[in-house]
Amino acid sequence: MSFRALIFDFDGTLVDTESAVLAAWQGTFRELGAELPLEKWYEVIGTHSTTPAMFALLTELVGDHDQDLIRQANRTRILARLETEGVREGVLDYLDVATSHGLRLGVASSSSIGWVRTHLERLGMAERFASVATGDRHAGKPRPDLYLAALAELEVEAGEAIAFEDSPHGVSAAKAAGMTCVAVPNPITAGLDFSHADLVLPGFDAKPLDEVLELFTAKR
Template identity: 65%
Template sequence: MPTRALVFDFDGTLADTESAVLQSWQAVFREYGAELPLDAWYAVIGTQHTTPAMFALLAEHAPGIDPEALRPKTRAHVLRLLEDLGPREGVRDYLDTAKNLGIRLAVASSSSGAWVNPHLERLGLDHYFDAVLTGDLHKAKPDPDLYLAALAELGAAAPDAIAFEDTPHGVTAAKAAGLTCVAVPNAITRNLDFGQADVVLPSFTAKPLEALLSR
């Protein structure tokens, strides 16, 4: 059956925001004389638990910290790092091709709409998508709820849709919803286990969308 819908994760997939977020947290930990253990980061990447997990871990090194006081500072640091960030290489080609083929498009992200939507607009990608599903309104990954909601919004069945992800948690969510899943890891996630994915690509430029669809 022809592919009718493509559903993209946002952070790390459409744009490599995860590198900036990780750099920001590493800087915060160093301010308190500690190093952020990468295994702790990988345990929560792609879920909705990153910020609470990082503050909880930081509290072990700096008892008595006030997460609410630190939040504006960490967010401002991330936004500075993201000022010149564009979409991942090849993403726009995938989106253009999908539109030309009449394939419907959605974003399914564990992050909030307040994070995802402004970034999509800044990156000039918002007009491509027929639906944007976010973790403030749906259960976050690895729960399949975001993907099930995306399918409902697009009017597509799981066998007719492909998900694009950059983390194992995201792949788990997509597969649990019944979608074919293409993993496109970024510099932060490329060494993780993507054994659940149907296809693993080193980048969006490694295989044009037409070639992917014909396999």
């Protein structure tokens, strides 16, 4: 069985949005007189429970707060930081090579369709992906639902696709879906445990896609 598709996580994998989102929440905590413990962030990174978890932690540390005001302030901070943020180094090469091989491309993200689509369009990449599965339509990671939905839409089997992830929760989701998974941590997640991934790369520019495909094909 040969590979027919690649499915990418979005936040932190295709684009390093994680740094902007973490910085926004750190700013919010400090404005309210508290510090955001990184271990609490790592517990939820890559899932769709990040925002509820942060609000719960704020309540625990500083008491009641205006969630709507915080959401608006955080969104402003994040979008300002991401205005000039492009795709991660090497991503476009992976997408170009995949297309040249006739591989189908998908996204599996715990974020909302609005968030993912907005940034894919901003970066001129929306048309590259035949499937975009998001956390407002499916159960988030580490459950496998997002990957299963993307596989179904791409019309490929789990063994015919490779997932690319930046968080341990994301790797767990891909593996639970029965997929081969490559971890490509970003600066925020680089120190986490990715021992359950099939391959860990420091960046997309560390190993060409052709070599990744050859490596996993040889193991079959």
